[in-house]
Amino acid sequence: MAISKSKTGVLLVNLGTPDSTKTGDVRKYLREFLMDGRVIDFPFIPRWMLVNLIIAPFRAPKSAGEYRKLWTDRGSPLLFHTADLKEKLIQKLDPEKYLVSMAMRYQNPSIEKGLEELMKAKVKKIIVVPLFPQYASATNGSVIDKVMEIARTWQIIPEINFISNFIDHPLFLEAWTELGKEMMAKDDYEKFVFSYHGLPERQIRKGSVEGYCQLGACCNKYGPKNQFCYRAQCFQTTRLVAEKLGIPQEKTLTCFQSRLGKDPWIQPYTEDIIHNLAKEGVKKVLVFSPAFVADCLETTIEVGQEYKEEFIELGGEKWDLVPSLNSSDTWVDCVKDLVESRS
Numbered sequence: 001m002a003i004s005k006s007k008t009g010v011l012l013v014n015l016g017t018p019d020s021t022k023t024g025d026v027r028k029y030l031r032e033f034l035m036d037g038r039v040i041d042f043p044f045i046p047r048w049m050l051v052n053l054i055i056a057p058f059r060a061p062k063s064a065g066e067y068r069k070l071w072t073d074r075g076s077p078l079l080f081h082t083a084d085l086k087e088k089l090i091q092k093l094d095p096e097k098y099l100v101s102m103a104m105r106y107q108n109p110s111i112e113k114g115l116e117e118l119m120k121a122k123v124k125k126i127i128v129v130p131l132f133p134q135y136a137s138a139t140n141g142s143v144i145d146k147v148m149e150i151a152r153t154w155q156i157i158p159e160i161n162f163i164s165n166f167i168d169h170p171l172f173l174e175a176w177t178e179l180g181k182e183m184m185a186k187d188d189y190e191k192f193v194f195s196y197h198g199l200p201e202r203q204i205r206k207g208s209v210e211g212y213c214q215l216g217a218c219c220n221k222y223g224p225k226n227q228f229c230y231r232a233q234c235f236q237t238t239r240l241v242a243e244k245l246g247i248p249q250e251k252t253l254t255c256f257q258s259r260l261g262k263d264p265w266i267q268p269y270t271e272d273i274i275h276n277l278a279k280e281g282v283k284k285v286l287v288f289s290p291a292f293v294a295d296c297l298e299t300t301i302e303v304g305q306e307y308k309e310e311f312i313e314l315g316g317e318k319w320d321l322v323p324s325l326n327s328s329d330t331w332v333d334c335v336k337d338l339v340e341s342r343s
Helices: 025-035 044-072 076-094 111-120 139-150 168-182 202-205 228-246 270-279 297-313 329-341
Strands: 008-017 098-107 123-131 159-162 191-197 251-257 284-288 318-321
Touching: 008 025, 008 076, 008 111, 008 139, 008 329, 025 044, 025 098, 044 297, 076 098, 076 329, 098 111, 098 139, 111 139, 123 139, 123 329, 139 159, 139 202, 159 228, 168 228, 168 284, 168 329, 191 228, 191 270, 191 297, 202 228, 228 251, 251 270, 251 297, 284 297, 297 318
Parallel strands: 008 098, 008 123, 123 159, 191 251, 191 284, 284 318
Antiparallel strands: none
């Protein structure tokens, strides 16, 4: 009698979302998210006081209102787009070889639940895919850290592989190129803005190799010394996508959004870019958000609505957002290749 072969487990992990738009659920999400020492890298006590006594109590009601603007009949876009990606990936991968699960780093479905599903199926190997193109300690690093924290409690630990980043994967670039071309066919845009989620400067400096990072022109080239610098990876993503789209360098801008607190974050800030474009008399802008593979609060609301309103108020005419990859066929093919290349 032939012995059935064990499968390889695949765990797709995105950031997370509140369970609902109720203020209590949003507050719960913010507390878990911001208490992560890789997100707010302060010592535990001051971090606890900042999050539980200041940020969560006062930010939750406003954030709940923002989530209500985002929510659809299917719930949180970040959650259902990740679920759609999972289902399409299952159809692409050999069911005899792979078992696919999904999780959110914060809230539900949890990484614990996703790993438990794979371990119950007695997989021989686990491939963890943090769905963040550019490596950052606060995203990819946090997912890796959480998986290792859970796995070290197991009596038997199978082989575990992590995808740390995929900014130069041909299909990742092609997926953005397809979406960009579709939008560019609709109008003659004057400038192309690539807006990424920001990080505190101190986090970039902590990961600097031999003091290489200067948070400036060092990101104009991408190589061994800055291959894990989040800022450098963002600039490299912009260069690669713009090149495939044939966008001239002088029409391309890279910037960073979603600041929190008063400490300096990596620059240039998206808000400053908006003001500069308006001063220059630029009227039509197309915006990409290549740090996000699924539409979410930071893309749909922050970039797509709030920044648009600001640009229009300053005299601009058009601020269009390229949708995220979500579950586009080319993006699914990219994730399939990432998985199979580690099998």
